[in-house]
Amino acid sequence: METIVDISDVRKTYAGGFEALKGVTLSIRKGEILALLGPNGAGKTTLISTICGITNPGSGTIAVGGHDVVRDYRAARRLIGLVPQEINLEPFSKVRDTVAFSRGLFGKPKDDALIERILRQLSLWDKRDARVLELSGGMKRRVLIAKALAHEPEVLFLDEPTAGVDVELRKEMWEIVAEMKAQGTTIILTTHYIEEAEAIADRVGVINGGQLLLVEEKTALMQRLGQKCLQIDLQEPVEAVPEALAAYGLELADDGQALRYTYDTRGESTGITRLLGDLSAAGLSLRDIHTEQSSLEDIFVGLVKEGAA
Numbered sequence: 001m002e003t004i005v006d007i008s009d010v011r012k013t014y015a016g017g018f019e020a021l022k023g024v025t026l027s028i029r030k031g032e033i034l035a036l037l038g039p040n041g042a043g044k045t046t047l048i049s050t051i052c053g054i055t056n057p058g059s060g061t062i063a064v065g066g067h068d069v070v071r072d073y074r075a076a077r078r079l080i081g082l083v084p085q086e087i088n089l090e091p092f093s094k095v096r097d098t099v100a101f102s103r104g105l106f107g108k109p110k111d112d113a114l115i116e117r118i119l120r121q122l123s124l125w126d127k128r129d130a131r132v133l134e135l136s137g138g139m140k141r142r143v144l145i146a147k148a149l150a151h152e153p154e155v156l157f158l159d160e161p162t163a164g165v166d167v168e169l170r171k172e173m174w175e176i177v178a179e180m181k182a183q184g185t186t187i188i189l190t191t192h193y194i195e196e197a198e199a200i201a202d203r204v205g206v207i208n209g210g211q212l213l214l215v216e217e218k219t220a221l222m223q224r225l226g227q228k229c230l231q232i233d234l235q236e237p238v239e240a241v242p243e244a245l246a247a248y249g250l251e252l253a254d255d256g257q258a259l260r261y262t263y264d265t266r267g268e269s270t271g272i273t274r275l276l277g278d279l280s281a282a283g284l285s286l287r288d289i290h291t292e293q294s295s296l297e298d299i300f301v302g303l304v305k306e307g308a309a
């Protein structure tokens, strides 16, 4: 698959001596949605800022569409749309002017039809003549996206697009992102919300302490690292987990009707066959069994803890 952003061993140390990126290497594929997941201070914004040429990497290289972001800044930047974390709009400007102005900044010719299309797509057309200060927070976020799209970038960076927004608006953002992808735009978004990565990303990168801990297909990640839980429904309730089964670390449901067994899908043996034999030997009859895949959230928390250890 074609690479659109190529990041090689990028390090960044801020003036105070703090090393915010510790050798990040990453290839972003054309047309994908990549979610960069990490806790506060992980280095997500710093990484995006270095890709977008807002801060220079201390060492390492980044190319966007084959253009080095330092040596060939203008060509690289032209391919990038950036939706920043903070709303930094001119309050007295009208929506349409604000968006059209952004296009002009990239030296692109005026294109009223394109601006109209973008505003319509983001449900802002009705507000085209409203001043920014008259908009709701959600509308302002959509204006930021419209601005980032005005020069027709190939790669769109969204830095925490849904931080602090309500559930409805979050879903709306996800729909917008899916539409952008359908149009062929590559999308990189940073988020604290695991459910966001789970909902929309093709691949997920986990970043913590300035290091990219992993990048993987979302579904593969969930399968490879996931723990599964086997729920065993019993014919007759029990008061306690039988002594003979103590080694399995089973959890007993409050009503005594079910046992839960958590196992690692990566392990050589899941222990399920042996457990089922031992359950029967302990005189328990089963009514039903089923498994649950753990969420990306469990995986993420596990990884960040491992990284900190």
Ligand SMILES: Nc1ncnc2c1ncn2[C@@H]1O[C@H](COP(=O)(O)OP(=O)(O)OP(=O)(O)O)[C@@H](O)[C@H]1O
Residues within 6 Å of the ligand: 014, 015, 016, 018, 020, 038, 039, 040, 041, 042, 043, 044, 045, 046, 047, 192
């Ligand atoms: N201009 C700066 N000067 C010094 N240190 C900085 C600067 N900008 C960021 N940092 C530090 O670099 C680290 C990474 O910050 P960054 O903003 O990249 O994290 P983040 O993952 O985007 O966090 P958040 O989720 O909170 O936005 C933090 O410890 C932060 O304090």
